[in-house]
Amino acid sequence: MRSARSMTSLRPAVGDKREAILRAAIRVFAHNGYFNSKVADIAREAGVADGTVYLYFKSKEEILHSIFDRTVEVAISEGRKQLEQISDPRRKLRRIAQLHLERLGADRELAVVFQVELRGSTKFMEEFSAAGFAEYLGLIRSTIEEGQSAGVFRRDLNAKVAAKIFFGALDEMATNWILSKRRYKLVPMADQVLDILLNGVSEK
Amino acid sequence: MRSARSMTSLRPAVGDKREAILRAAIRVFAHNGYFNSKVADIAREAGVADGTVYLYFKSKEEILHSIFDRTVEVAISEGRKQLEQISDPRRKLRRIAQLHLERLGADRELAVVFQVELRGSTKFMEEFSAAGFAEYLGLIRSTIEEGQSAGVFRRDLNAKVAAKIFFGALDEMATNWILSKRRYKLVPMADQVLDILLNGVSEK
Amino acid sequence: MRSARSMTSLRPAVGDKREAILRAAIRVFAHNGYFNSKVADIAREAGVADGTVYLYFKSKEEILHSIFDRTVEVAISEGRKQLEQISDPRRKLRRIAQLHLERLGADRELAVVFQVELRGSTKFMEEFSAAGFAEYLGLIRSTIEEGQSAGVFRRDLNAKVAAKIFFGALDEMATNWILSKRRYKLVPMADQVLDILLNGVSEK
Amino acid sequence: MRSARSMTSLRPAVGDKREAILRAAIRVFAHNGYFNSKVADIAREAGVADGTVYLYFKSKEEILHSIFDRTVEVAISEGRKQLEQISDPRRKLRRIAQLHLERLGADRELAVVFQVELRGSTKFMEEFSAAGFAEYLGLIRSTIEEGQSAGVFRRDLNAKVAAKIFFGALDEMATNWILSKRRYKLVPMADQVLDILLNGVSEK
DNA sequence: AATGAATGAGCATTCATTCAT
DNA sequence: TATGAATGAATGCTCATTCAT
Numbered sequence: 001m002r003s004a005r006s007m008t009s010l011r012p013a014v015g016d017k018r019e020a021i022l023r024a025a026i027r028v029f030a031h032n033g034y035f036n037s038k039v040a041d042i043a044r045e046a047g048v049a050d051g052t053v054y055l056y057f058k059s060k061e062e063i064l065h066s067i068f069d070r071t072v073e074v075a076i077s078e079g080r081k082q083l084e085q086i087s088d089p090r091r092k093l094r095r096i097a098q099l100h101l102e103r104l105g106a107d108r109e110l111a112v113v114f115q116v117e118l119r120g121s122t123k124f125m126e127e128f129s130a131a132g133f134a135e136y137l138g139l140i141r142s143t144i145e146e147g148q149s150a151g152v153f154r155r156d157l158n159a160k161v162a163a164k165i166f167f168g169a170l171d172e173m174a175t176n177w178i179l180s181k182r183r184y185k186l187v188p189m190a191d192q193v194l195d196i197l198l199n200g201v202s203e204k
Numbered sequence: 205m206r207s208a209r210s211m212t213s214l215r216p217a218v219g220d221k222r223e224a225i226l227r228a229a230i231r232v233f234a235h236n237g238y239f240n241s242k243v244a245d246i247a248r249e250a251g252v253a254d255g256t257v258y259l260y261f262k263s264k265e266e267i268l269h270s271i272f273d274r275t276v277e278v279a280i281s282e283g284r285k286q287l288e289q290i291s292d293p294r295r296k297l298r299r300i301a302q303l304h305l306e307r308l309g310a311d312r313e314l315a316v317v318f319q320v321e322l323r324g325s326t327k328f329m330e331e332f333s334a335a336g337f338a339e340y341l342g343l344i345r346s347t348i349e350e351g352q353s354a355g356v357f358r359r360d361l362n363a364k365v366a367a368k369i370f371f372g373a374l375d376e377m378a379t380n381w382i383l384s385k386r387r388y389k390l391v392p393m394a395d396q397v398l399d400i401l402l403n404g405v406s407e408k
Numbered sequence: 409m410r411s412a413r414s415m416t417s418l419r420p421a422v423g424d425k426r427e428a429i430l431r432a433a434i435r436v437f438a439h440n441g442y443f444n445s446k447v448a449d450i451a452r453e454a455g456v457a458d459g460t461v462y463l464y465f466k467s468k469e470e471i472l473h474s475i476f477d478r479t480v481e482v483a484i485s486e487g488r489k490q491l492e493q494i495s496d497p498r499r500k501l502r503r504i505a506q507l508h509l510e511r512l513g514a515d516r517e518l519a520v521v522f523q524v525e526l527r528g529s530t531k532f533m534e535e536f537s538a539a540g541f542a543e544y545l546g547l548i549r550s551t552i553e554e555g556q557s558a559g560v561f562r563r564d565l566n567a568k569v570a571a572k573i574f575f576g577a578l579d580e581m582a583t584n585w586i587l588s589k590r591r592y593k594l595v596p597m598a599d600q601v602l603d604i605l606l607n608g609v610s611e612k
Numbered sequence: 613m614r615s616a617r618s619m620t621s622l623r624p625a626v627g628d629k630r631e632a633i634l635r636a637a638i639r640v641f642a643h644n645g646y647f648n649s650k651v652a653d654i655a656r657e658a659g660v661a662d663g664t665v666y667l668y669f670k671s672k673e674e675i676l677h678s679i680f681d682r683t684v685e686v687a688i689s690e691g692r693k694q695l696e697q698i699s700d701p702r703r704k705l706r707r708i709a710q711l712h713l714e715r716l717g718a719d720r721e722l723a724v725v726f727q728v729e730l731r732g733s734t735k736f737m738e739e740f741s742a743a744g745f746a747e748y749l750g751l752i753r754s755t756i757e758e759g760q761s762a763g764v765f766r767r768d769l770n771a772k773v774a775a776k777i778f779f780g781a782l783d784e785m786a787t788n789w790i791l792s793k794r795r796y797k798l799v800p801m802a803d804q805v806l807d808i809l810l811n812g813v814s815e816k
Numbered sequence: 817a818a819t820g821a822a823t824g825a826g827c828a829t830t831c832a833t834t835c836a837t
Numbered sequence: 838t839a840t841g842a843a844t845g846a847a848t849g850c851t852c853a854t855t856c857a858t
Contacts, residue, residue, distance in 0.1 A: 017821095033325045035239045039849060049823045054850065090406070112326060120324015121237050122316060125383055144405065153405045161396045162405055168376025169369040176368055179329055192365045200404030201348065201357045201366055202294070221838095243832060253840045255834080264832065425817090441733050443647045447853060457819040459855075468853065498814070520734060528732015529645045530724060533791055552813065561813045569804045570813055576784025577777040584776055587737055600773045608812030609756065609765045609774055610702070629842095651828060661844045663830075672828070 018056040020046045022070070025063045030109035034064060034117045065127075068118055071110065072132030075103060079139060089147030090198060096140060097170055097190035104174045105186030115175045137163050162197075169193045222260045224250045226274070229267045234313035238268060238321045269331075272322055275314065276336030279307060283343060293351030294402060300344060301374055301394035308378045309390030319379045341367050373397045426464045428454045430478070433471045438517035442472060442525045473535075476526055479518065480540030483511060487547060497555030498606060504548060505578055505598035512582045513594030523583045545571050570605075577601045630668040632658045634682070637675045642721035646676060646729045677739075680730055683722065684744030687715060691751060701759030702810060708752060709782055709802035716786045717798030727787045749775050781805045 024046035028037045039060050043050045057063045079099055086092045104111040118124060141163035147153035153162075173189045228250035232241045243264050247254045261267045283303055290296045308315040322328060345367035351357035357366075377393045432454035436445045447468050451458045465471045487507055494500045512519040526532060549571035555561035561570075581597045636658035640649045651672050655662045669675045691711055698704045716723040730736060753775035759765035765774075785801045 030326075033327065035324070038847090043824095050849090051824060051851075052822055055821070060849065116323060116326050116329055119320060120239070122234075122320050122383075123237070125320055125379075147405075152407055154403075154407050157400065157405060158396060161393065162400055164376050164380055165373040165397060165400055168372040168374075170372075172368050172372025172375060175329075179326075189365065192362060193369060196361065196366055196369055196401070196404070198404050198406045199358075200400070200402050201351070201361060202402045203356055203358050242830085247841095254832090254842095255840055256838080258833070259838070438734075441735070443732070446851085451820095458853090459820060460818055462854070463817065524731060524734050524737055527728060528647070530642075530728050530791075531645065533728055533787075555813070560815055562811075562815050565808065565813060566804060569801065570808055572784050572788055573781040573805060573808055576780040576782075578780075580776050580780025580783060583737075587734075597773065600770060601777060604769065604774055604777055604809070604812070606812050606814045607766075608808070608810050609759070609769060610810045611764055611766050650826090655845095662828090663845060664843055666829070667842070 017046075017048060017052065021048065021053055021056055022063070022067060026067055026107075026109050026113050029064070029067075029117050030112035034113075034120065064113075064118070064124070067110075067113060069132065071103075071114070072136065075099070076132065076135055076139065079136075083139075083143070089143055089150060089152055090194075092143045092146075093140075093166070093197070094190065094194050096143065097166075097193055098187060100170050101173065101186045101190050105177070108178060111174060111178050115171070115178050137167060140166055166193075166197055169197065221250075221252060221256070225252065225257055225260055226267070226271060230271055230311075230313050230317050233268070233271075233321050234316035238317075238324065268317075268322070268328070271314075271317060273336065275307075275318070276340065279303070280336065280339055280343065283340075287343075287347070293347055293354060293356055294398075296347045296350075297344075297370070297401070298394065298398045300347065301370075301397055302391060304374050305377065305390045305394050309381070312382065315378060315382050319375070319382050341371060344370055370397075370401055373401065425454075425456060425460070429456065429461055429464055430471070430475060434475055434515075434517050434521050437472070437475075437525050438520035442521075442528065469532075472521075472526070472532070475518075475521060477540065479511075479522070480544060483507070484540065484543055484547065487544075491547075491551070497551055497558060497560055498602075500551045500554070501548075501574070501605070502598065502602045504551065505574075505601055506595060508578050509581060509594045509598050513585070516586065519582060519586050523579070523586050545575060548574055574601075574605055577605065629658075629660060629664065633660065633665055633668055634675070634679060638679055638719075638721050638725050641676070641679075641729050642724035646725075646732065676725075676730070676736070679722075679725060681744065683715075683726070684748065687711070688744065688747055688751065691748075695751075695755070701755055701762060701764055702806075704755045704758070705752075705778070705809070706802065706806045708755065709778075709805055710799060712782050713785060713798045713802050717789070720790060723786060723790050727783070727790050749779060752778055778805075778809055781809065 021042060025037075025042045028041045028045050032041070037060075039053055040050050042060075042063070043053050046053075053063075057066065079096060082095055082099065083092050086095055104114065137160075141159050144153055144157075144159040144162050144166075148155045148157070148159065170190075170193060173186065173193060177184070177186045177189075225246060229241075229246045232245045232249050236245070241264075243257055244254050246267070247257050250257075257267075261270065283300060286299055286303065287296050290299055308318060341364075345363050348357055348361075348363040348366050348370075352359045352361070352363060374394075374397060377390065377397060381388070381390045381393075429450060433445075433450045436449045436453055440449070445468075447461055448458050450471070451461050454461075461471075465474065487504060490503055490507065491500050494503055512522065545568075549567050552561055552565075552567040552570050552574075556563045556565070556567060578598075578601060581594065581601060585592070585594045585597075633654060637649075637654045640653045640657050644653070649672075651665055652662050654672075654675070655665050658665075665675075669678065691708060694707055694711065695704050698707055716726065749772075753771050756765055756769075756771040756774050756778075760767045760769070760771060782802075782805060785798065785805060789796070789798045789801075
């Protein structure tokens with residue numbers, strides 16, 4: 001594919017530049033923080049001129065939004081696809097946790113942007129909350145409700161609260177991971193989270 | 205006038221001005237976000253001149269740090285004191301959750317600063333992590349270990365991971381609360397978190 | 409299609425595109441002002457690509473110059489032609505005034521560019537002064553001198569000053585007209601200007 | 613108090629800095645044109661820091677407005693005062709012309725700003741027209757009407773048009789003067805303008 | 817001739833911080 | 838202690854111009 005393109009044209013494919021800017025922004029935001037990152041830094045990292053950034057994005061803020069939107073969109077659609085093939089709600093929950101941590105664990109810079117940079121503004125958080133996040137939380141919640149209907153999860157629980165707890169736990173795993181000076185695998189945490197969520201910490 | 209003031213003790217006590225600036229900063233940060241808040245805004249809100257802020261704080265950033273430091277310090281010492289009077293690890297955990305949510309639930313502006321503004325910079329998060337947060341997490345962790353020793357909590361669990369999950373769950377409750385358009389009581393969530401954490405979601 | 413166009417002469421004549429750009433520029437400058445107008449605006453208005461503008465003009469400034477040059481050139485040659493057919497210097501002056509106001513009155517956008525946009529830079533004004541304007545003023549001046557020789561105009565007057573006053577009066581009529589919120593005919597002002605210029609305001 | 617301060621302090625009097633910025637702006641605008649002038653240029657010329665400009669003016673545009681406002685205001689009040697002491701409408705008109713040209717002739721840089729820089733934007737011209745300019749024109753107009761009532765000026769003339777012609781003539785004198793490479797006295801032109809305006813160019 | 821994506825120099829404005837009073 | 842006028846570094850964004858196609 002790559003070679004095919006090279007053979008017929010040196011012109012980058014449409015979207016390549018937008019993609020490059022997005023990747024550059026993730027890297028730059030991850031290292032300097034959103035507010036301390038200059039658009040010029042992103043441009044340099046992407047190998048384009050400052051002005052070129054504005055051919056693809058309306059503003060610096062829109063770049064941040066685009067990072068979020070694109071990632072969440074992919075995560076949700078990918079998540080749904082995988083969940084379709086699983087029937088046991090417990091295994092579904094485990095798959096959600098794994099995908100969540102796999103995705104962030106595979107791209108530390110993206111993880112930093114998600115766990116830190118995207119959290120620093122109420123304005124963004126509110127949109128964040130309103131948009132993709134609500135849908136993501138809904139995915140977890142309906143899986144839990146499914147489990148309640150199926151009789152594998154306790155029916156006396158508020159599914160929404162349980163979903164928040166589940167998300168909060170995963171989120172904290174991710175945040176701890178990127179802030180930790182130690183380097184460890186993030187994905188294995190999924191099982192531990194699941195174990196506690198499903199069974200609790202109390203000795204029977 | 206001046207002497208009259210001193211005589212009747214209307215003169216602000218030492219530290220009152222520092223306190224006023226801190227309260228003003230919390231309010232201003234909560235409403236505009238840290239990066240969009242101007243030192244001049246804080247000064248006006250506190251009823252002092254711009255320059256006066258710098259008699260009490262070295263920089264704008266130090267104000268943010270001070271907010272964090274003071275709050276965490278109080279929270280931890282207060283937490284320890286309360287926990288001393290409880291012996292059951294399960295009740296201890298519940299008390300931690302209640303205190304956590306009470307504190308944030310009682311001061312929405314402080315909560316916004318804690319849940320949103322303090323999260324927006326890796327640099328700060330790292331210090332955050334290093335300093336008080338580690339101690340706070342340690343408090344939770346040792347309570348869990350205590351429970352493991354006492355045989356009320358499962359010994360096959362990693363106490364540190366369990367502590368993170370517990371914190372993550374509480375943190376998510378708080379964040380959701382401040383971002384939610386609906387107005388509800390935050391403290392009651394403590395019991396639900398505890399129930400799930402202790403007993404899990406699985407039907408026995 | 410291409411050939412069809414060539415065959416039926418729908419192909420734009422040489423210069424048509426240049427003309428289109430010039431018209432577009434007049435419109436755009438008139439509405440947004442020279443400095444606030446973007447070359448891209450002109451291109452869009454003219455229905456050509458941004459780059460195409462530079463096939464016909466060296467720079468944005470040259471477009472402004474060209475508007476001026478072309479208009480003044482036409483005005484002067486047309487003026488000369490008409491004046492040749494008139495012998496009475498008083499009627500010549502009247503014709504100049506009429507042509508001046510007719511031209512501007514017939515094209516409000518061009519008038520805006522002439523009365524406002526072209527005035528905003530000393531640099532341009534100097535060239536303006538040096539080039540066509542001097543010639544235009546010379547036309548008025550020699551008509552006045554003609555009248556002095558013929559004995560119909562006072563010989564004690566400085567013809568150059570009189571010419572400036574005449575031009576200044578017409579110019580002010582035009583400027584007032586484009587700035588006025590009221591809509592009225594510009595051409596009739598010519599007679600009033602002439603009356604005062606020729607006879608003065610003093611009661612005899 | 614004032615003298616006490618001067619004696620004991622090098623601190624510039626209040627308003628001095630604003631004044632310095634205004635003078636600097638006139639100079640800078642006159643030399644580079646409004647759009648080509650940088651705020652930094654003005655600040656340097658005024659001997660203050662860039663930011664200081666914004667303590668006295670909201671924007672670069674407001675500086676231009678202030679130059680206009682202040683000058684017109686002074687011109688009008690000064691004009692009125694002088695006219696009160698003259699009864700003959702013809703001498704009043706002459707005084708207006710003299711003051712007009714004296715003011716601009718005494719400050720070439722201010723004249724450049726007035727005759728060129730202030731003309732370059734419809735937006736400004738409209739406000740210009742609406743505000744002080746209308747009042748100035750009204751001053752001329754009422755003087756002419758006065759003359760008509762007194763029987764010294766022709767009653768068949770439209771006083772408003774005559775006022776515009778008068779202003780246009782003076783305006784052109786000023787513009788020509790600043791654009792001319794030759795150096796000559798501007799004030800003497802007042803008499804020539806008056807002569808033609810009052811008596812016309814026609815031989816009796 | 818025509819296109820329009822890419823360039824990058826240029827600039828008004830903001831605001832944390834200082835310091836003379 | 839307190840003030841607030843002054844500072845000046847810092848930067849997101851625009852847009853005239855170029856040039857590969």
